[in-house]
Amino acid sequence: MTIADRKIAARRLTDAKRVIIKVGSSLLVDAEKGRLNRAWLESLAADIARLRRRGQEVILVSSGAIALGRRHLKLAAGKLRLEESQAAAAVGQIRLAHAYKELLDVHDITVAQVLLTLGDTEQRRRYLNARGTLNTLLSLGAVPVINENDTVATAEIRYGDNDRLAARVAQMVGADCLVLLSDIDGLYTANPHDHPEAQFIARVLEISPEIEAMAGGVSSSMGSGGMQTKIAAAKIAVGAGCHLCIAKGAEQHPLKRIEDGARATWFVPSSTPVATRKQWIAGTLKPAGAIAVDEGAVRALMDGKSLLPAGVTRAVGRFERGDTVSIVGPDGAEVARGICAYSDSDAARIIGRKSAEIEKVLGFRGRDELVHRDDLVLLKA
Ligand code: GLU
Numbered sequence: 001m002t003i004a005d006r007k008i009a010a011r012r013l014t015d016a017k018r019v020i021i022k023v024g025s026s027l028l029v030d031a032e033k034g035r036l037n038r039a040w041l042e043s044l045a046a047d048i049a050r051l052r053r054r055g056q057e058v059i060l061v062s063s064g065a066i067a068l069g070r071r072h073l074k075l076a077a078g079k080l081r082l083e084e085s086q087a088a089a090a091v092g093q094i095r096l097a098h099a100y101k102e103l104l105d106v107h108d109i110t111v112a113q114v115l116l117t118l119g120d121t122e123q124r125r126r127y128l129n130a131r132g133t134l135n136t137l138l139s140l141g142a143v144p145v146i147n148e149n150d151t152v153a154t155a156e157i158r159y160g161d162n163d164r165l166a167a168r169v170a171q172m173v174g175a176d177c178l179v180l181l182s183d184i185d186g187l188y189t190a191n192p193h194d195h196p197e198a199q200f201i202a203r204v205l206e207i208s209p210e211i212e213a214m215a216g217g218v219s220s221s222m223g224s225g226g227m228q229t230k231i232a233a234a235k236i237a238v239g240a241g242c243h244l245c246i247a248k249g250a251e252q253h254p255l256k257r258i259e260d261g262a263r264a265t266w267f268v269p270s271s272t273p274v275a276t277r278k279q280w281i282a283g284t285l286k287p288a289g290a291i292a293v294d295e296g297a298v299r300a301l302m303d304g305k306s307l308l309p310a311g312v313t314r315a316v317g318r319f320e321r322g323d324t325v326s327i328v329g330p331d332g333a334e335v336a337r338g339i340c341a342y343s344d345s346d347a348a349r350i351i352g353r354k355s356a357e358i359e360k361v362l363g364f365r366g367r368d369e370l371v372h373r374d375d376l377v378l379l380k381a
Helices: 003-009 038-053 065-072 082-105 118-122 124-139 162-172 209-214 227-239 254-259 276-282 295-302 344-350 355-362
Strands: 018-023 057-062 111-116 143-148 177-182 243-248 264-267 289-293 312-317 324-328 334-339 376-378
Touching: 003 264, 018 038, 018 162, 038 057, 038 082, 038 254, 057 082, 057 124, 057 162, 065 082, 082 111, 082 143, 111 118, 111 124, 118 124, 118 162, 124 143, 124 162, 143 162, 162 177, 162 227, 162 276, 177 227, 177 254, 209 227, 227 243, 227 264, 227 276, 243 254, 276 334, 276 376, 289 295, 295 334, 295 376, 312 344, 344 355
Parallel strands: 018 057, 018 177, 057 143, 111 143, 177 243, 289 324
Antiparallel strands: 243 264, 289 312, 324 334, 334 376
């Protein structure tokens, strides 16, 4: 791809109405001194101001709280214990928010801090509530700065990486473009650190198993995300009709550089985004449990039918009515995801039964379907 081609690709950023910018920890925090990279952040603030002047709405998803806080608290190098990273996040987040406020104030931009926990995107009611808040902030002209609420997040109930969090936010607000600013300039056919011959991929039209295999395990020294979490984020974003760009953020003015034709990998959404409710179901980060079904049920699902208790062989994990569950075929592969109308214990009791028997078994009359087709997305074509 030539620079001219790359500039054309970058119109996805310049033409977008709503843009999400995800900033990785390694860009924000100086690896040696453990301080904020202030000059770099100033240049990012100037880039964001340019987007705002063009009339674009911007949301920042910023990492860096733990990386900043751990150095301020002089915590030893290496893996932090959960309570140490929670403490580090509390110290780092306030410094991060302060820096964004100060640097965007210069451009007369109002900053709004939003700290999310996994439930805010994974539980439908809370998702709609968070969406309402973000939409209001954007309509009032503010730039939300989002991070995970790491101080209260525990290992089981956290996103862990801001790549997927940013994609869930992009989906939530119907963004047109998500830029993941990282310490690598995009996707390669193999990890370029170990394979110097690896080829750069400028455009991905379909996230095939080959593309997923390329992600390998490239990880950054400071943040939690690697190429795998970026590909997972891309899946969520493109499913929601949002372009996603992985670009190197290390130089100053990272957004301007993309517009000027810097190398980046673009993931292009399919032309027919699925309905938003179904996107949300498909993008669930951690399904609460799984329902194993027989071959006949797999076929019925493929034909667009609902999942009835009769075709179910097992319910796995703990879930409540209304939680999203994986539906797995006899070979263990996930075929669909959907919102289950029964809790795991109720589901276990009606497994293999006819729908007409549900009332007799449970003592109340629930839905005939375990997962209604309106609440279900197929993951295999
Ligand atoms: N939420 C984490 C932080 O602010 C970063 C997660 C990530 O590295 O993606 O420190």
